[in-house]
Amino acid sequence: MKRYIIAVLLMLIVSACGKMPINGDLDGRWQIMKIEYVSGEEETPERAYYSVALHTINLMQVGVTSQTGNMEYTGDSLFVEMPVSKIEDLLPFGMNDTKQRFGVKELTSKHLVLQSDYARLEFRKF
Numbered sequence: 722m723k724r725y726i727i728a729v730l731l732m733l734i735v736s737a738c739g740k741m742p743i744n745g746d747l748d749g750r751w752q753i754m755k756i757e758y759v760s761g762e763e764e765t766p767e768r769a770y771y772s773v774a775l776h777t778i779n780l781m782q783v784g785v786t787s788q789t790g791n792m793e794y795t796g797d798s799l800f801v802e803m804p805v806s807k808i809e810d811l812l813p814f815g816m817n818d819t820k821q822r823f824g825v826k827e828l829t830s831k832h833l834v835l836q837s838d839y840a841r842l843e844f845r846k847f
Contacts, residue, residue: 744794746830747773751844756815758840766813770847780814788814799823799835815840 753769768783778792778801788810790803803811803819811819816839823835823842833844 743775744773746828747794747799747825747833748775749773750847751833752847753814753842754845755843756840757843759838769813771814771844780811780816782813786810786813790819794825797825799825815842 749772751771751773753766753771756764756766758764766782770779770781770783772779772781773792773794776791776793777789779787779789780803781787788803788806790801790806792802793800799822801816801821801823803816806819808816808818811817811821815835815837817837818839821837821839823837825833826836826841827834831846833842833846835842835844
């Protein structure tokens, strides 16, 4: 009986150490498939990604740039703050400010659509 209790306690301790996703389907790496600006222009960035984990967001374009910031997901909104980034470095990611609010228009395990007052972004889970 003591072995059983020890085994159960050990399993609980080990499983409590891992960081669990807190943002549901939003957590993970998302590839930007299309950016549609409010001006009507469209862009298809090459190898550009948003990576979301816990309260951190990483914007990266392979071989070009990587930006890290803070985020808060409330279910219908995604608030992103990029405190050390420059606006010109964020433009390729559909952001026109270091603080951006996105409306979460669609979120499934494979598809994401974000809308700001600047652009509409479509993603696929990578």
